Amino acid sequence: VALTACGSGFEAPAEGSAETTGGAGAPEAETVFKVAFNQNADQPEAVALTNLGERLAERTDGRYTLEVFPNETLGAQKDTVELVQAGTVDFALVAGSLLENFNPDFVALNLPYVYDSQEHQEAVLNDPEITGDLYTSIEDQNVRVLGGFSAGTRSVYNSSHPIETPEDLAGLKIRVMESDTNTRMLQLMGGTGTPMGQGEVYTAIQSGVLDGGENNESIYSNLKHDEVAPYYSYTKHLMIPDLLITSPEAFDSMSEEDRAVFLEELQVAFEESSELTTKVMTESQAAAEEAGAEFNEPDVEPFRDAVKPLLDEKLTTDTAKDLYDSVRAAAE
Numbered sequence: 001v002a003l004t005a006c007g008s009g010f011e012a013p014a015e016g017s018a019e020t021t022g023g024a025g026a027p028e029a030e031t032v033f034k035v036a037f038n039q040n041a042d043q044p045e046a047v048a049l050t051n052l053g054e055r056l057a058e059r060t061d062g063r064y065t066l067e068v069f070p071n072e073t074l075g076a077q078k079d080t081v082e083l084v085q086a087g088t089v090d091f092a093l094v095a096g097s098l099l100e101n102f103n104p105d106f107v108a109l110n111l112p113y114v115y116d117s118q119e120h121q122e123a124v125l126n127d128p129e130i131t132g133d134l135y136t137s138i139e140d141q142n143v144r145v146l147g148g149f150s151a152g153t154r155s156v157y158n159s160s161h162p163i164e165t166p167e168d169l170a171g172l173k174i175r176v177m178e179s180d181t182n183t184r185m186l187q188l189m190g191g192t193g194t195p196m197g198q199g200e201v202y203t204a205i206q207s208g209v210l211d212g213g214e215n216n217e218s219i220y221s222n223l224k225h226d227e228v229a230p231y232y233s234y235t236k237h238l239m240i241p242d243l244l245i246t247s248p249e250a251f252d253s254m255s256e257e258d259r260a261v262f263l264e265e266l267q268v269a270f271e272e273s274s275e276l277t278t279k280v281m282t283e284s285q286a287a288a289e290e291a292g293a294e295f296n297e298p299d300v301e302p303f304r305d306a307v308k309p310l311l312d313e314k315l316t317t318d319t320a321k322d323l324y325d326s327v328r329a330a331a332e
């Protein structure tokens with residue numbers, strides 16, 4: 001079977017190259033869409049997207065499948081947005097924060113403490129009434145969002161001591177994702193936010209350039225940040241969605257029927273990933289503890305109060321405010 005990529009003039013890797021490139025392997029199909037992913041292939045979203053690829057191949061009679069390239073093999077998240085824009089990569093899974101750089105209104109989905117629970121977040125992310133316009137708002141920049149995965153709840157961790165109050169973060173340099181909102185958030189929480197791609201964090205903490213990071217339990221344990229920053233404090237300040245992006249050109253290269261199949265199966269992938277996420281977070285916490293990490297549960301109220309100014313600072317357009325209100329309304 002000849003492998004071609006979605007009319008973008010890009011050559012998909014030949015069969016058998018998956019092992020050397022780090023690709024997770026994909027069933028044969030006429031078109032193998034590449035999906036850029038920055039975490040390892042065992043992570044819930046990668047598993048769900050790989051399975052989606054299999055169902056897609058079946059249901060399109062071998063016309064399409066997906067191949068997930070994990071571990072930043074195609075680049076850090078920031079780079080992969082550009083690769084999607086350029087048509088070099090068909091899909092990428094990126095944290096919502098990164099899309100604030102394309103349309104600041106995305107911030108409404110990424111603010112601290114905006115969601116009450118994973119169920120709340122999932123109800124919002126894939127409700128076209130709430131996110132439909134936002135997800136197509138950057139098509140003029142060649143990016144379309146197809147939907148969002150819940151990626152757990154983020155808390156701070158560091159190499160020096162448990163965090164009980166915002167004062168405990170004073171003087172600590174904490175890695176944040178690459179958006180101004182996150183840098184400002186960490187400042188309001190009492191520390192200093194340093195934006196960086198995920199792959200560089202371990203070494204930066206190890207060498208003392210950083211004191212810690214903020215992430216979910218799975219990344220913390222999987223990327224072995226627990227070795228260099230053994231104090232994980234449940235500030236639970238963020239639930240940043242991971243958004244599946246594509247370029248309109250790549251996606252619309254499929255027939256309307258095949259697109260409908262894709263979107264239908266994507267809903268199944270969201271559910272599968274959601275169940276796995278809950279499980280993986282619990283297991284990762286146990287694994288990190290086993291490896292010597294110390295977890296503590298600070299009172300989150302002082303952190304929630306500290307970040308409140310972000311609402312006024314960041315919700316600066318009517319569309320962002322309306323979006324924020326719809327997100328909150330869905331919690332009630």
Ligand code: GCU
Nearest residue numbers: 077094095151177198219242
């Ligand atoms: C999580 C999230 C990723 C994000 C990463 C990060 O793993 O799911 O999308 O890139 O955190 O902190 O960079």
